[in-house]
Amino acid sequence: MFEKLIKKLKEGISKDEFYNLTKEHYEGFDFNAIYDLMKFQGLPLTEINGKIYLKTALIPYDEAEYTVVDLEVNNSKPKEGQAIEIGAVKIKNLKPVDEFSFLIKATDIPKYVTKVTGIDEEMLKNEASQKEILKKFRLFLGDSIFVAHAADFDYNFLAKQFEKENLGELLNRHLCTITLAEKTIEAQRYGLKYLKESLNLPNEVDHRALGDARTTTRVFLKALENLPEDIITAEDLIEFAQPKKNKCKKKKKNTKSN
Known part of the structure; x- marks a missing residue:
């Protein structure tokens, strides 16, 4: 799940796609809970114009x-x-x-x-x-x-x-x-x-x-x-x-x- 998710996040994905890719791993959690939990666990997520990205794909090294x-x-x-x-x-x-x-x-x-x-x-x-x-x-x-x-x-x-x-x-x-x-x-x-x-x-x-x-x-x-x-x-x-x-x-x- 994570390898596929990371690949897509580099280009940006919708909230629905993000949720569909993660909901089985975080069974019982809604979108907001999964998003907040993954950020707390260290995944550098950011939301821009309704799409979810990896911050590391956007910011200069x-x-x-x-x-x-x-x-x-x-x-x-x-x-x-x-x-x-x-x-x-x-x-x-x-x-x-x-x-x-x-x-x-x-x-x-x-x-x-x-x-x-x-x-x-x-x-x-x-x-x-x-x-x-x-x-x-x-x-x-x-x-x-x-x-x-x-x-x-x-x-x-x-x-x-x-x-x-x-x-x-x-x-x-x-x-x-x-x-x-x-x-x-x-x-x-x-x-x-x-x-x-x-x-x-x-x-x-x-x-x-x-x-x-x-x-x-x-x-x-x-x-x-x-x-x-x-x-x-x-x-x-x-x-x-x-x-x-x-x-x-x-x-x-x-x-x-x-």
């Missing part, structure tokens, strides 16, 4: 709002694990304007996770639950474009956690800075740590959520300096950054350290 996200997790399998730290940087008009950073309560932190991140159970025992942090993150994220290095992992992992916590779906448009960097930055490798060093970016703590989110933000903004001239809208940028292979689905521990 340099005027769009982005949230650059990084996760630390205790298990890369969403069903078995949870987020233990979320870091994010909000970008407006291609300028970082706000940050989000929270540790999350958890009781099962494998030794290899502590070795890589420095996060242990003692650090997390008095933190808020994943559900409470995800509620805060939903408000911070809004309907901005979700950006991450290995975006499919971070995005899909969080989407599963929202479902596990009965907090609804995650519908934000999203893009991967690995693919974007490969198409716009000359480098031998595209792991986050390598890009930070090769681009002489400011030092941040590796494998901590906010530090990696800040580095990803700098890589993202650097990549935008080298876009082809035909990239006009935010949706153009999202499509340009689509991976050809499964590089953005790699486990985080494999994509961030190279």
Whole structure:
């Protein structure tokens, strides 16, 4: 349903068509309830002259709002694990304007996770639950474009956690800075740590959520300096950054350290 809906929303559809495409998924809801719920869950909808559009298909990419996200997790399998730290940087008009950073309560932190991140159970025992942090993150994220290095992992992992916590779906448009960097930055490798060093970016703590989110933000903004001239809208940028292979689905521990 969503793939077909997104394709049509780029061109604009009537309220009736929007409702017909979504009513089975949101059984029992009327048009207004579905529209409001999907906006709350992050789909950037707007209504113009009685038609429903994706905002990202209309606004220039340099005027769009982005949230650059990084996760630390205790298990890369969403069903078995949870987020233990979320870091994010909000970008407006291609300028970082706000940050989000929270540790999350958890009781099962494998030794290899502590070795890589420095996060242990003692650090997390008095933190808020994943559900409470995800509620805060939903408000911070809004309907901005979700950006991450290995975006499919971070995005899909969080989407599963929202479902596990009965907090609804995650519908934000999203893009991967690995693919974007490969198409716009000359480098031998595209792991986050390598890009930070090769681009002489400011030092941040590796494998901590906010530090990696800040580095990803700098890589993202650097990549935008080298876009082809035909990239006009935010949706153009999202499509340009689509991976050809499964590089953005790699486990985080494999994509961030190279």
